[in-house]
Structure formats: C-alpha cells, structure tokens
Amino acid sequence: MTDFLDNKRNANTKSIFSIIKILLFFNLPNGILLFLSAGTVYWAMGWLYILIFLITNSFISIYINSDLSNERIKKHTNSKKWDHYLLILIFLFGVIVWIIAGLDHRFGWSGNIPITIQVFSTLMVIFGNVLFTWGILSNNYFSTTVRIQSERGHLVISHGPYRFLRHPGYLGVCSYTIFQCFMLGSVWALVPAAVVVVAFVIRTYLEDETLQRELTGYKEYAKNVRYRLIPEMW
Template structure:
C-alpha cells in the first residue's frame, strides 16, 4: 500500500507530492500559453493573468493541506489504477475535455470577440464559486484516502465506506465541488459562453454520480447501509 512506501524520501507520499506539485506548476504556463493567451490574441489580458495567479495559489494551498492531512490520497490519484470501470474512462475523458474547453472558449469570448461582455462583479461571483468548489473537493480528499480519479472497488487498498466530514452530509461531495469548480472557471474568466462546456462537464458528473453510486451499492460492503443513513447524493433534501 502507498503508506508503506517509506524506505526512501523519494518513495514517501510527501516526496511524491512535491514532485507532482512542481510538475503541475511547471506545466501550467505551457497550457495557458496554448489554450488561453493564444485564443485571447494577446498576452495582456488582465482577467487571464488574475485567473492564473488565483489558480496557482489554489493548487499550492490545496497540495500543502493534503500533504499534511492525507498524503496517501495524493499517491492514489497520480494515475488510473487497474480495475477502473470501462465506462468511467469515457466519462473521465469527457469531463476533463469539457472542463478544459471552458478556458479557450472564455478567452475567445471575453478577450478577442467580446460576444457577451459581463461586468467585473460576475468574475467576483465566479471566484467565490471556484474557491468554494476547490474547498469542497479538498475537504473530501482530506478525509477520504480512497478518493481516486476513477471509479473502481479498491480491494487492493482495503476499500471501506467513508462517512465522516462532508460524507456525513452527502454521499458524493467531490462531484459537487467539481461542478462548482467548472462553473467557477467560466465565470471567473468573465465568460457566459464558457458556461456551455462547463455545463456539459457538470452533466457528465451527474451521470457519473449516478453510475458510481450504483456501483458502490452493488459491490462495496456496507455502502447500502451508509446510503440509508445519508440519503442524498449531491443536494441535501433534493437528490
């Protein structure tokens, strides 16, 4: 198991976390050069630069928190593991693609063509939603060492039901946070058109919630009893 890999510093969860953090931060400028400023048609897009700075801060703070409270989840989330449901590989690809698509769409809309100009306070709402979404995801990751990037029953890791933290309120808080994050990305960049790919990503996550929940009820010991205690998947009192 990942928590037993402590023979050398490079094998520890903390060491892996530092390498991943450096790699992610190093890749971000390349991504934004290609998918944000190239569609924007300029390097002097204030909303774009502000978004990058905020996102870097979110990634750094979130990584440091997880390194402290649950480094095992960082190791678990570094790759797709054996046993992943085939349908989830498709849903994951759709989610990642549509979420990332919000960035160039926002750049084309807000910076280059001005299809639907919005005031700065809309961006403020977007950042609030973005921070809330990332906060919910980090909270869920912090209490759930089984929070992997794909859906599978983790028999190799002693998979058990997690019912603390946000999981005491709803059964799939990570997806709620991810939906908030997708919407927050679009609005913080000042683009209503970017809500289209963000909305598609949200629909993918709703489908994934339903299919994952059914998988857990069918295959994970104790999950049906947990679902009886915590009745709602995403929205308390609704669904």
C-alpha cells in the same frame, strides 16, 4: 533532532517538487491555452483564475496521503470502463471551456459581464476548489477512476464533508466549472461547461450505484446521508 531536521527537509523538498509538478502538468498547459486563446497576457481575471488553481492543486499535492497519491497516478485494470469514456469527455470539454473563454475575452462575444457577477463567481470558484480539496483530503480512497480498492482495504468514508453529501468533491467541481465561465467573462463557455457538469452528474449516479452494489457498508451510509450531489434535492 537530526531525524526531525531530515523529515522537515524532506517535507520541504516534497513541497517544492509538488508545486513544480503542478506548474508543469496543469497550470502551465492551462495558462498557455487560456492566454493564447485570449491573444494577450494582460488579463487580470485570467491570472487570478490560474492563481486559485495553483494554490489549490499545490495544497492537495503537498498534503495528500502518499498512498492516495500513488493510487491516483496508476492505471488499474478493475476501473469501470464507462468511467474512462466519461473522463475523456470531461477532459476534452474542460479544455474547450478554457479555449472559448480565451477567445471570448479576445473578441468580446459576451459583452461586458458586470463586475459584481464576476466577483461573486470568483468566490464560487474558490468555494468549489475548497470543497473539492476538503473532499480529497478527507477521503483516502478518492481515486482518479471509479473502482473498488480492495487491495487498499476500501472503506466507507463518513467524516468531513461526507457527513453531508455522498459526493461532495463532485459538487465542488460542478460549482467551479459553471462559475469559472462568469469569472472569466464568457457566457459562451457555459456550453462546454454544461457538458462537463452533465458528465459529472452521470458519473455521480453510476459511481453511487457501483458503491452501493460492491462496497460493504455503503448502503447503510447512503440511508444516513440521503443526498448524492445537491443538498435537499438529489
């Protein structure tokens, strides 16, 4: 009984620290950029956007496998060099999306986007976050950088969303990257968002080629699950 209570207490402590970590390192900077650019905190869609990502990231942080959690924060010498450049591009233009969306809200560059489009886009942002979360929690090798994790016994994952797509997490990211612009009422934010999506398409292709060359069993898996990113297309 004591062990059970200790484990529960440790789990609760981990949950609290996980949420604090997410607040400090993602949602707080995100919110600051978004609302500073907007020049106001009275922005319902901005707060809803932050809340969606807070819930998603907190859930991932709490329930993610501890080995994978450590893997994602470490630097690895065998990470692919091209991936570092893509990640920098993705990060920079992802930040630009928030800034432009905020400025657009302040100055009204995009005019009034119909509420029906904003509601639908909000649902797509939620869908993208759920798919991304499902991909991470189903794959113990979902690393921050592209590499073969030989020291962790890297295996092909074929359950969960990986039954349908080879890179479902990236489809989730692309979905919320595009639709967050409409959710936040900014057509102009689509410009940097498109750069992020293109970078993820390139990353999907290069990562898939790497896995087919270097990960045992992946070629056979790719024959069974034909599509990398978009069902029935690619």
